[in-house]
Amino acid sequence: MRQLARGMLVMVSVVLCVGLVPAIARATPSSGVPAVTFAEGDIPADLLPFVPEGVHVAVREITIAPGGTTGWHYHDGQLVGLVRAGTLTHPGADCKPVIYRTGDIIKEPAGQSNTHVGRNLGNTPVVLDVLYLIPLGKPLFEDAPAPGCDALAE
Numbered sequence: 702m703r704q705l706a707r708g709m710l711v712m713v714s715v716v717l718c719v720g721l722v723p724a725i726a727r728a729t730p731s732s733g734v735p736a737v738t739f740a741e742g743d744i745p746a747d748l749l750p751f752v753p754e755g756v757h758v759a760v761r762e763i764t765i766a767p768g769g770t771t772g773w774h775y776h777d778g779q780l781v782g783l784v785r786a787g788t789l790t791h792p793g794a795d796c797k798p799v800i801y802r803t804g805d806i807i808k809e810p811a812g813q814s815n816t817h818v819g820r821n822l823g824n825t826p827v828v829l830d831v832l833y834l835i836p837l838g839k840p841l842f843e844d845a846p847a848p849g850c851d852a853l854a855e
Contacts, residue, residue: 729818729847733769737762743837757835763819765789765827771819773851774842775812778835782807787827790820796850807831816845820853 739760746755756778765771765787789801794816801807807829809815821827833841 729770729772729844731770731772733766733821734771734819735764746837755837757833757837757839759833759835759841761831761833761841763829763831765819765821765829767821767824767826769821769827773816773818773845773847775814775816775845776809776833776835776842777839778811778833780807780809780831780833782809782829782831785828785830787821787825788823789827789829790822791817792820792851793817794848796848796852813843813845816848818847818851 739762741757741759744752744756744758747753748755762785763771763782784801784803784805784807786803788803789807790798791801791807792798794814809817819827819829835841
C-alpha cells in the first residue's frame, strides 16, 4: 500500500512538473509555397579552390501564392535569388520588412542569426528563382520559431 502511495505521488509530481515547464517555441509552417528544383548536386571538398569544404548547390523556382508564407526559417549557407514576379515581403529577426519587387536580387546570408520569413501580401503570385549554396550534408533550410516581435506570426 505504501509503495502504491509513493508511486502515485511520483506520478502526480511528474504531471505537475511537466505542466509547469514553459512551452517550447515551435517552427512556423509554410503555406501556399510550392517549389520546383531544376538542378541539384554536390561540389566535393577540394575540387575547386574557392570551395575548399565543398558545397551543395541547388537551383529552384519558388512560388508564393497570394496570402502565402514560407514560414520562419534560416539557411546554413548563402542564397541568391531573383524576384521574377510579384512583391515579396521579407522581414528578418528584427521583424522590419524588406520589400523586394520584380527584378530585384535577394542575397540571404547564412546562419540562424539571419532567421527570416517570405510573405506574399499582394494579389498576384510571387515567383523567385533561387540559387542555394549550402554546406554538404545540411538541408536547404532550417525551420525556426517566429520572433516575439512578429505581429503576423503564423
